[in-house]
Amino acid sequence: MTAFTNIPKQIEEQLESTSRREFLKTSGMLVVSVGVATVAGVDPLAGAGAGQAAGPYPDPDFRQLDSWIVIHENNTATFYVGKTDCGQGTGTAFRQMMSDELDIAFDKTTCIMGSTDVTVDQGGSGGSDAIQVDGWPMRRVAAEARRVLLDLASARLGAPVDQLSVNEGVISVKADSSRQATYGELIGGKRFNVTLRGNDINATAGVAKVKTVQELKMVGRSPQRYDIPAKVDGSLKWAVDAKAPGMVHARNVRPPVAGAKLVAIDESSVRGVPGFIKVVRRGNYAAVVCEREEQAIRAARQLKINWEKPANPSFPPSEKLYEYLRSATPTSSARPNVVGNADAAMSGAAKVVEADYEFPFQGHTALAPAHAMADPSNDQMTIYSNDMKSYGLRSGVAEFLQMPRDRVRVVWMEGPQGYGRTAADDAGFEAAFLAKETGRPVRVQWMRDEETAWDTKGPAYAVKMRGGLDAQGRLVALDYNARAADYNHVGYNEPDTVLIAQLMGRRRATPAAGGASLPSDMYAIPNRRMAAHVVSLPLVWETPLRTGNLRDPNGPQVTFAAESFIDELAAAAHADPVEFRLSLLTASTADDEGFRRARSIAVVKAAAETFGWDPRPSPKSPRTGTGRVLTGRGVSYSFRNQTVVAEIAEVEVNRDTGRVWVKRLVCAHDCGLVINPEALRRTIEGALLHSLSRALREEVQFDTEKVTTVDWNSSPTLTHADAPERIDVVLVNGDPNPNRPDLPHYGAGEAACKPGIAAVANAIFDATGVRLRRVPFRDARVLTALKAAGV
């Protein structure tokens, strides 16, 4: 493995903004000659606070090469990209891709991400598109920089470009390698002053072409992630660590029940708390500000507020949720996706199978609650945040505070798990608002109960499935009908949907429609109908059951139902579950655009082969295991935005306790061209186990007025004891021509979240003959089901 690059302290890089802005300021115009200005020395900034640069903070121009790449005099390069790395190693991958195109050694590069005034706006993170989409402009601008450097070298060395060669940042004359120039000598510390083209940032391009896959050297290797050492030795400065001179601490005070109205605050209840500064209130939003953190926590607990409960129940209690979802009138229904005539085929089928699947609200429950620090000094607003969409936070806060956008900036720093939680960055808005109210830098952090109850939730689903088999056990009709509790789905850092805006009453006139999703498999089924509806709970605003994007926002729910049901159909047909799926994938003769079907077949086969799959129908007969423990295996397959995953789980089910242990997981994964195999494997492992946690443990519970899961006891998660004994990740490239020069790279952050829950349910069925159709499969629920079935 390649050794780590000893990058400058991340925080210092982030905060060199003044010099970076000066550097960019003069690069906005097209200048023919290269290299007039030099990069000012790094200012480790010392700081936030009174010394904070006043701005303005104009957007870096993505059509300027200098906005993306700086070559330093010591022949190193810094890449400035508009993404954030939520812990999957995308920053390392960007460096691999860009150093390959630039032709510079990987360990001579660094990467700066996500700070709005020093990096171009690529939107931050989301949708697992960092490599799939944003990687392309990065590759193209790096290739363009190489082209410009070759032109410069040609002039300096007096040789045409086609007689030059490049190796790791050194350009030589092919015929006489003593005639050479380094990138640093050619342009170190100076600007390229090259204008790029492209209608939008994703289309950014220069004149140069990117390399073929065969020419890439760092792509496909596994340099260690550069961010890990500082996370292990304690030197990394996280967003939770941001400090500024004069900074004070705030804590929110949430309504005790959903939809409560704040009637009055008794400020005298906290005036005696040491360090007390003020209570801030707007509508139903309340917070306390104190000098020290523990003082703010105490004051928030002690503050007496008179709340008025809403007249009507805010939602059904969680144990009646599915009943409610099935009987409520949908707020919207998408036009069904129809092939053939499912109803007619169903009525002519030899066997019809029906099943209802239920999937609860699940929270992000990030390991650390929401947090941010905002500095209002010098008539600007700087927010130090782990917001994965930092650019959106900047625009949202500017609008929220009615400040000029170029007076607001977000400095992105690392934080606990992105996965969509910080795409609606409540704490960032709160910190900025409180800083403006207080006139001092304010750090706000939510408490555990607040985060677990009030974070954004993945929508609950109720899905009805029906399938028809002919006399030969072939699937002739499939009907999918889903209801998702997703009305008023929270968007990305919108100043009229974040929680503080809702509580203040600054909400948009029309709630977002929300969405309900369909399966995205490549099965060929002659008659198929897929319909999905959105349902609203009674309380629409100011609710702790507000839905937002949770890692593959609808995938686990939809795939749990769809892939469990395929298994039920296979069982009804007395077919092996892998062979049944392969028969559905191979049945089509339609044009296989993007090789989706061919790649699906390859992935399912790879998973089965790696597992050592023994073809037979489920459930296993007779049941086998050791003592009171039964064993079984289950398969599941999914397709997400060009990335294919098949997963096989081997489980042990304890008949006395109901405990399910997933002893072994196999995951076959095809995301096209792989940038960093080892980092990808770990990302997939994380996604597999995240999915396992959602399968076995996670559920938001509530009564009719509040969420009752508020800590790690009431809201359990997967633990060390649940970790599989063995995980095999197989990286597949099922492209019919995996050696083609333009092999695309797809996304991988979320795809492996999809199939796992069904794989576990299918394995439990295989082991016990008992079908679990409601998530999660906690011990008590499994035990009850086993007893009911006499297992």
Added chain:
Amino acid sequence: MSKITLKVNGTTHTVDVEPSTPLLYILRNDLGLHGPRFGCGLGQCGACAVIINGAATRSCITPTSTVKGEVTTLEGLARGGALHPIQQAWIDEQVPQCGFCQNGQIITAIALLDRNPNPTDAQIRESMNRTLCRCMTYYRIQTAIKRAAKTMADASGSRKEVVA
């Protein structure tokens, strides 16, 4: 408020705080040590763990006035510029995803190997079980602990050979 003296990572500090203040806030806000982090404030997740008298201790529920022994934080684990073998194993295995919980994982693993240098898989699971990771890196953490145990055993074996 009262004056409390703490020895942390080999250095003695005196702070003037409310005695019941959890140690976590003193370490982070007064001593500038950011290895331990707030996760729950309830002693349930482990993100705030530090070592006191050889035991992994949850600093978010430890009143500062009750701290009697020397405190070691993530920042104080390296010796002579070399990372602790557990930290090195975390890098070699590329354990973290976001990394936010890894302070607690590393501190808890060190306390485990200090009292049991060669734990079984079951003992690792049991000892680490209350230290949570929401990126679900458990599988790699357990692999890294086994790697570190082996490294430490090899090192101590080679030291013994030299002595012999």
